[in-house]
Amino acid sequence: MSLHYRIKYKSKNTYENPVSEAYWQFLVTPENNETQEVLYSNFRTTVDARIENSINGYNFETTRIHCKKPFDKICFEAEFRLHKKDINPFGFSPIFNNLLDYNLTENHSFKVEFDNFLKHTELTKLPENIKTIHKFNKEFTVFENLNNLNNWVYNYLQFKIGVTKVNTLLKEIVVSKQGVCQDFSHLFCAISRENNIPARYVSGYLHQGNGYFGDSQMHAWVEAFLPNIGWIGFDPTNNILVNHNHIKVCHGKDYNDCPPIKGIIYASGKNETTHSVEVSQQQ
Amino acid sequence: MKYNKSKPIFSSYQKNSNLFDEIFDENENVRPTYKKILELYSDHSIQDFASLNEKAKASFFNQGITFQVYSDKKAQEKIFPFDLFPRIIEAKEWDTIEKGVIQRSKALNLFLWDVYHDKNIIKEGIVPIDLINTSANYLHQMEGFDPPGGIYNHISGTDLIKHSDGKYYVLEDNIRCPSGVSYVICNRNALKRALFGVFNHYEIHTVTDYAENLLEMLESVKPKGVDSPNCVVITPGVYNSAYYEHCYLAKSSGIELVEGRDLFVENDFVYMKTINGPEKVDVIYRRIDDLFIDPLEFRKDSVLGVPGLFAAYKRGNVTLVNAPGTGVADDKAIYTYMPQIIKYYLNEEPILNNVHTYHCSKPEDLKYILENVDKLVIKPVDEAGGYGISIGNRLTKEEIEKVKKAIKENPRKYIAQPIMSLSVHATYIDETSSFEQRHVDLRTYTLLGQDKEFVLKGGLTRVALQKGNLIVNSSQGGGSKDTWVLKK
Numbered sequence: 001m002s003l004h005y006r007i008k009y010k011s012k013n014t015y016e017n018p019v020s021e022a023y024w025q026f027l028v029t030p031e032n033n034e035t036q037e038v039l040y041s042n043f044r045t046t047v048d049a050r051i052e053n054s055i056n057g058y059n060f061e062t063t064r065i066h067c068k069k070p071f072d073k074i075c076f077e078a079e080f081r082l083h084k085k086d087i088n089p090f091g092f093s094p095i096f097n098n099l100l101d102y103n104l105t106e107n108h109s110f111k112v113e114f115d116n117f118l119k120h121t122e123l124t125k126l127p128e129n130i131k132t133i134h135k136f137n138k139e140f141t142v143f144e145n146l147n148n149l150n151n152w153v154y155n156y157l158q159f160k161i162g163v164t165k166v167n168t169l170l171k172e173i174v175v176s177k178q179g180v181c182q183d184f185s186h187l188f189c190a191i192s193r194e195n196n197i198p199a200r201y202v203s204g205y206l207h208q209g210n211g212y213f214g215d216s217q218m219h220a221w222v223e224a225f226l227p228n229i230g231w232i233g234f235d236p237t238n239n240i241l242v243n244h245n246h247i248k249v250c251h252g253k254d255y256n257d258c259p260p261i262k263g264i265i266y267a268s269g270k271n272e273t274t275h276s277v278e279v280s281q282q283q
Numbered sequence: 284m285k286y287n288k289s290k291p292i293f294s295s296y297q298k299n300s301n302l303f304d305e306i307f308d309e310n311e312n313v314r315p316t317y318k319k320i321l322e323l324y325s326d327h328s329i330q331d332f333a334s335l336n337e338k339a340k341a342s343f344f345n346q347g348i349t350f351q352v353y354s355d356k357k358a359q360e361k362i363f364p365f366d367l368f369p370r371i372i373e374a375k376e377w378d379t380i381e382k383g384v385i386q387r388s389k390a391l392n393l394f395l396w397d398v399y400h401d402k403n404i405i406k407e408g409i410v411p412i413d414l415i416n417t418s419a420n421y422l423h424q425m426e427g428f429d430p431p432g433g434i435y436n437h438i439s440g441t442d443l444i445k446h447s448d449g450k451y452y453v454l455e456d457n458i459r460c461p462s463g464v465s466y467v468i469c470n471r472n473a474l475k476r477a478l479f480g481v482f483n484h485y486e487i488h489t490v491t492d493y494a495e496n497l498l499e500m501l502e503s504v505k506p507k508g509v510d511s512p513n514c515v516v517i518t519p520g521v522y523n524s525a526y527y528e529h530c531y532l533a534k535s536s537g538i539e540l541v542e543g544r545d546l547f548v549e550n551d552f553v554y555m556k557t558i559n560g561p562e563k564v565d566v567i568y569r570r571i572d573d574l575f576i577d578p579l580e581f582r583k584d585s586v587l588g589v590p591g592l593f594a595a596y597k598r599g600n601v602t603l604v605n606a607p608g609t610g611v612a613d614d615k616a617i618y619t620y621m622p623q624i625i626k627y628y629l630n631e632e633p634i635l636n637n638v639h640t641y642h643c644s645k646p647e648d649l650k651y652i653l654e655n656v657d658k659l660v661i662k663p664v665d666e667a668g669g670y671g672i673s674i675g676n677r678l679t680k681e682e683i684e685k686v687k688k689a690i691k692e693n694p695r696k697y698i699a700q701p702i703m704s705l706s707v708h709a710t711y712i713d714e715t716s717s718f719e720q721r722h723v724d725l726r727t728y729t730l731l732g733q734d735k736e737f738v739l740k741g742g743l744t745r746v747a748l749q750k751g752n753l754i755v756n757s758s759q760g761g762g763s764k765d766t767w768v769l770k771k
Contacts, residue, residue: 064591
C-alpha cells in the first residue's frame, strides 16, 4: 500500500523597521529516499523575491530566497506532495548476534567511520554527573536497548511547549525534565552515543492522524545505527518506531545542522516569526 | 677573512658562539657566500646605512606597505621593518629546502584528501582520531567532497629555522591563508633601490615571477567545463592586517580584488558586480577564514562573505583557494605527525627535519612537560601568528605555574618543543646605528595546482628585532630581510 501526503509549511515574519535586503535558506523540502518520493513542490512569498533551489553543506536540498526590495513583513508558503511507502518498522531481518554486534561497535574502524554521530556536540553533551543515567545492558540486543532508551526518554521528559528554546542544553533539560521533540531527540542521541551506538538527529514532518491538522510544528526524531543492519528511526517524543507517518527532511549531528529556516536580514530592530505546518493524507 | 672590528659598521658586532651565525663560521671567518657583500658593505660608513635605512622606512610607508597589530589597544598601521643586509642561501642548500617543502605540501594534500574521504590513516591508527575530530578547523561539510584538481592546500607557507647544528628544521606548515609573500617582493625592490650595486656581484633568482605562477596555479584548478577561468582575490577589506598584500596579489596577477559585497550567487554560480553588469567568477583566492566565507552555511554574523558561496562551491561551479577545511592539517598537533604522514602517503623519508614535539594529550609526554616547563616552548595548537606561546626559560616561577595550570586544564590544546635556537644574522639596528646579531627564520611559499608545483625561490626571512627574542612574527614586532637564492 502506498500513501499520499500533502504538506503545507507557512512562515510569517514581521519586522519593526523596514528591511532593505534579506536572504533566507529553507531546509523544509522532504528528501527522496527508499521510503518517500517527492511528487510536487512549490514555494511562494508575498514579496517580490528570487527563489532558487540549492543545497546546504551536507547536500540536503534547500530553497534560497533573496529579496532586494524594502519590506516590513513577508510570508512564505511551501507546498509539497509526496508518496510514501507503507513501511513496516520491523521490516529489517531480525538477526541479532549480541557478541558480534557489540564487538563491531568497539572496532576502531567503526568508531572512525561513524565518528560524526558518536561524538557529542554542544547540544548532545550530557552533564558529567549523569553520564551513566541510562546504561545499555549488553545481554539485550542493540535494538532492544535502543527501544528501551526510546521508552525511557519518553517517560523521563514531559512534552511541554515553550519551556525550552532551540539552543537549550541538556544540562538544563535534565533538570526541568520538560521539552519538545528536539529535546527528546537530543537526549536520545546523547545516551545512544554515550553507549557507542551512532545516532543522528532527524528533522521532518509527522502526520498526526487521518485528516488531522492544526498548529503543529516541524517534528524531530532520531536515527540510530544498528550494527550489521543500518540506520533505524526512533521517535522518542511518541515512544514509537519511525513509520509511514514520519516524513524526513534531513539529518545531522544535532538541531544546528538542520534548522528549517536561516535568515540574514539587513535591518535593525526586533522581528517576529511564526511557523505552521499542516500534514494531510490524501487518497 | 676575519671580520674587522675596526670597520665602524661592525664595531659592536658581538658574536655569541652558542648560536649559528649565517655570516661567520665558528672560527669567525666569513662564510664564502657572504665574502663579497661584506666587503662591499664595509666600504660604506655607518652614516650611509643610517640614511639608507631612513629612506627605506619612508618608502615602505609611502607605498602603504603596512600591516596592523591586533593586540595593540589602538589599531595602528605599521610598516614591516625592513633590513638592509640580505640573507643569502646557496644553490645546493636551497635545492634541499625546495624538495623538502614540496614533499611536505604534497603529503599534506594527500592527508587532507584522506581525512575528508576514507580516513585510512586514522583507521590504521597512524594519526589519532582525536586530533581530527576535536580540531576546530575540521569541516564536516567537506566530507566526501572532491575539490577541483584534487587540491586542498594550493598555497602553503612553510616556516623553517636553522638550528645551532646548522640544519634546517620545519616549525610550521601554514596552509590556511599564509601571508607575507608580498613582502618578499617588496623587500627585493627596496634593496635594489637602496643598494643596487651589490646585485652586480651575485647571480640570484628573481622573486617577481610569483604572481604569474600564482595565476597559472589558480587557472589550473578551474571548475569543470570552464575554458578561460575568471579568477579573483577576495579580501575581508581595508581593516584586515594583510590588506596591502591582497591588493598587491590581485594587481600583480592582473585579476580583480573584491570584497564579499562585490559578489553574489545566483543558481549556484558566483558573479561579480561590474559596471558592465554581472560577470561570472570561477576561481576565488580567498583571504577570508573558513567560517566567514558564507553566512548561510557558517557564521551567520559574517558580513565578509557571500551568501550561497559554499553551495556554489559544493556544486563544483566555483573553486575556493585554499579549500575550506585545510586548517585541520595545519594544526600544530598534526605537525608532529608529519614524518609519519610523509612516509604513509609518499613512502619517502622526510627531506626536512621536524622539531621533536611532546603532546600534552599523551600521559607520558605530559609528565615530562610538567616537570620541564623551563626547558620547553609551550604552544597552543590552534593559534596563529605567535599568540599564546610561552618560552620556558623566560618565565618567572609564577608564570610557570600558570602555564602548568593551563596545560592541566586543557591538555589537548598544547604541545611542547625543545627550545630551538634560531640562527642569527647581522641586522642593522636603528637604536645603536650598527649591525648586530638577530635571530631569523625563513618562510617559503609553495604553490600546488593541477599538474603544477612551484616554490618561490626566495622567501621571507623574518627577524626578531628585540635582542635575544625568538619570536619573529610580524604581529609580534618582527622585521624582515631580502632573501637571496643563488643560481649556482
